[in-house]
Amino acid sequence: MILNRDLVIIGAGPSGLCAAKMAAESGQKVLLIDRNPQLGGQLIKQTHMFFGSEKQYAKTRGIDIAKKLIDDVKNYPDLIEIWDNATVLGLYPDKVLTVLLGETYRKVQAQAIIVATGASEKVLAFENNDLPGIYGAGAVQTLMNVYGVKPGEKIVMVGSGNIGLIVSYQLMQAGVKVLAVIEAAPVIGGYKVHASKLQRLGVDIITSCTIKKALGQDKVESIITTRLNEKWEEIPGTEQEYDVDAVCIAVGLSPLTNLLAMLGCELKYISELGGLVPVLTNDYETTIEGVYACGDASSIEEASSAMVEGYIAGLTASKKLGKVHPDYDDLILDFRKQLEVLRSGPFGEKIRKGLAKLEGVRVGC
Amino acid sequence: MMRIKEHPILDFTKERKIIRFTFNGQEVFGYEGDTIASALSALGVKQFSTSIKHKRPRGFYCAIGNCSSCHMIVDGVPNVKTCITLLKEGMKVETQTNKGVLYDLK
Numbered sequence: 014m015i016l017n018r019d020l021v022i023i024g025a026g027p028s029g030l031c032a033a034k035m036a037a038e039s040g041q042k043v044l045l046i047d048r049n050p051q052l053g054g055q056l057i058k059q060t061h062m063f064f065g066s067e068k069q070y071a072k073t074r075g076i077d078i079a080k081k082l083i084d085d086v087k088n089y090p091d092l093i094e095i096w097d098n099a100t101v102l103g104l105y106p107d108k109v110l111t112v113l114l115g116e117t118y119r120k121v122q123a124q125a126i127i128v129a130t131g132a133s134e135k136v137l138a139f140e141n142n143d144l145p146g147i148y149g150a151g152a153v154q155t156l157m158n159v160y161g162v163k164p165g166e167k168i169v170m171v172g173s174g175n176i177g178l179i180v181s182y183q184l185m186q187a188g189v190k191v192l193a194v195i196e197a198a199p200v201i202g203g204y205k206v207h208a209s210k211l212q213r214l215g216v217d218i219i220t221s222c223t224i225k226k227a228l229g230q231d232k233v234e235s236i237i238t239t240r241l242n243e244k245w246e247e248i249p250g251t252e253q254e255y256d257v258d259a260v261c262i263a264v265g266l267s268p269l270t271n272l273l274a275m276l277g278c279e280l281k282y283i284s285e286l287g288g289l290v291p292v293l294t295n296d297y298e299t300t301i302e303g304v305y306a307c308g309d310a311s312s313i314e315e316a317s318s319a320m321v322e323g324y325i326a327g328l329t330a331s332k333k334l335g336k337v338h339p340d341y342d343d344l345i346l347d348f349r350k351q352l353e354v355l356r357s358g359p360f361g362e363k364i365r366k367g368l369a370k371l372e373g374v375r376v377g378c
Numbered sequence: 379m380m381r382i383k384e385h386p387i388l389d390f391t392k393e394r395k396i397i398r399f400t401f402n403g404q405e406v407f408g409y410e411g412d413t414i415a416s417a418l419s420a421l422g423v424k425q426f427s428t429s430i431k432h433k434r435p436r437g438f439y440c441a442i443g444n445c446s447s448c449h450m451i452v453d454g455v456p457n458v459k460t461c462i463t464l465l466k467e468g469m470k471v472e473t474q475t476n477k478g479v480l481y482d483l484k
Contacts, residue, residue, distance in 0.1 A: 048443050050413075050464050055442075060387045074387070100443070133444045143447075145424035145437025152441035152461075160416035161390035163380045187382045231435045232424040269444070 014120070018044040018094075019334055021110060021123040023101050023272065026054020027316045028308025028323035029129035030082040035327030037089035039338040044121065045086065045093055046112060048100040051159075052086070053079030054131055055151065056316060058158040060186075061179050064204075068351055069317035076158070082320075104276040108303060125303040125330045128273055129323060132266035132287065132309035137171060140226030142262075146233035150180040150263035157187045165259030169236060170194040171224050177263030178207035178218075184261075185214060192255050195222040195238055197245065204360070224260070225252065233260055266313045273310070276301060285367030287313030292371060296329035297322060305330050314355075314364055321351045380420050399469040414460035414471055415441065415448050426450050426460060427474040450474050454481050 020036055022029045025047035036043045051057055059075020070078045086093050099114040108123040134149035136142065146165060148156075150172065153164045168189055170181045173196035181191045194211065199221050201208045208218055225239045225247065240251035267288045270280055278299040280289045291299045291306045298305050307326040308319035325348045328338050338344060356364050382390050394409040401418065408417025415438050418426065425435040426448050438448035443462035452458040453470050456478030460471070 049462050076388075131442075133442070134440055136439070143429065143434055143436060145426070145435050148438070149440050149445075152439060155441040155461075156416060156419055157382060158388060160412060160420075161382045161385075161388070162416050162420045163382055164419065165380075186386050188384070232437070 015109070016119060016121045018042070018121050019124045020044070020127065020330055021046065021108075021121060021125075022127045022129060022327075023110075024054065024129035024131055024308070024310070025049075025052040025086075025095070025097070026129060026131050026308060026319070027056055027078070027082065028131075028310070028319040028326075029054070029127070030086050031320045031323030032127050032129060032305075032307060032327035032330070033093050034082070034085045034089075035324045035338065035344075036331045036336075037086070037092040039328060039331035039336040039341075041092070041331035041334055041336040043093045044096065044123075046096045046099045046101055046110075048098070050098055052083050052095070052097060055155075056082070058151075058154045059316070060158050060183060063315075063317060065315070065317040065355060066351070069320055069355070071317075075316065078316075101272060104272045106276070125305070125334055127305040127307065127323075127326050127330050128270075128291075128299075128310050129306070129308045129319075129326075130269040130272060130310045132268050132313055134262065135265045135267055137224070137262050137264050139224050141229070141233075142227060144227050144229050144233040145231065146229070146258060147227060147260045147262065150176050150261040153259070153261050154180050154183060157183060157189075163187055163189050164261075165257065166190060167192055167255075167257050168259045168261060169224075169238075169255050169257050170261045170263060172196065172261075172263030172265070173198075173201045173203055173208065173218055173220070174263060174265065175203035175207060176266075177261070178203040178211060180261060180263060181211055181216060182207065182214075185211075185216075189259075191216050192257065193238075194218045195224065196220045197223040197241055199243070223247075227260065233257060236260055266309060268310050268313060270306075270310060273299060273304070273306060276304060278304060278306070281371060283312075283367045283370050285363045285370065290367075290371070297326040298329065298333075303330075303333060312364065312367060318352060318355050318364075321348050321355065324348050380422060397465050397467050399465060399467070399471055401471050402473055408465045410465075412465045414450065414452065414458070414463050414465050414469070416461075417465050418460070418471070425473065430477045433475060449478070451478075456481065 056075040056079035065071045110121045279292045307322035448461045451472040
């Protein structure tokens, strides 16, 4: 049996939740699908306060933003149907989805689809990088802040972008010793405010340094680091050993575009946006009509941008299905302006460059 | 014990229901709200599976149901993503050392 649904949103993180809200406000029925037992995506583990403007809940902790967005969606029980514990297994031509809902297999015929699947953490190549105890930094954040479990007692963080810095601080809040944050680039990647917080607590952030190998029998017991020269080559004799029981890898995220690829949406490799990303119109529609993508699934940015992109995709996809939000024009204009502001300044440079590479389709949004 | 007791922002002191399960035949427990992976991690278990060919030890990596590194056999069903599967009373959790074999669907 095939179930018929109008708008299906895959992923109930910041972007998917915002898309669902805007669709419901437009009067559009939605099926919101998430593979996790809890909605909220990665917000549910983010105990830090957000930056940006109040429109994207700046100065609010991610965990509280999640509650707010989930409440927004639950305000529309007649319009928004929620499937949690549901993994979308495949997307097929004519917008057919196959879903593992709990333990049952379902087929859904959609009229439009918004893919808000988020991103996955990148891995780093080094000897024994598969030893248990070597985790993605986001995984450790989930383990600590959602489930209240420490990943280890002594840890080294690999990568000094915002995730690496924030998770290091949160590890210390959980009582874990952070021996060092190492960064292969010659400069710290994340915001100075996050780096300074760590440095004030006595954590070394070592630049031009990377992990060479991990050691241990059935789990990581120590790691060897090495310094790098200006050509990013190892400098012999600079190896240092750290006794650890866990290692965090925070070297960036890749958009989860598997479902889009399966459907045949055109993807482009844009390193500034995290890897393979979908080619999109100004309305966040992919090269397949009626299929939309937003949030980290479309380009790696902050959660704030993911929310705003979700709002836009929710509005445009609903419009496509004949449900136009009463304030459509004003909202779209406002959201596009918000994105412009979020992407301004030196930290938005990479995003602006990446988006420009996408043949200008989203420039100026 | 790897459970966080004190935290400046989050409250982990609330009393939670104990959930009993077995790990490779041994009787252990976690708490209501745990995933299988978080319960095992709290017990200090790091290895969840082995790689298929070289049988290298594997733990979880992403904790969001994406990387497949946390697959285990749960109640006889292989390839269960233990990082996003909630722990239930009486679950039988086993280390997975192959790519999984067909099981009888109930």
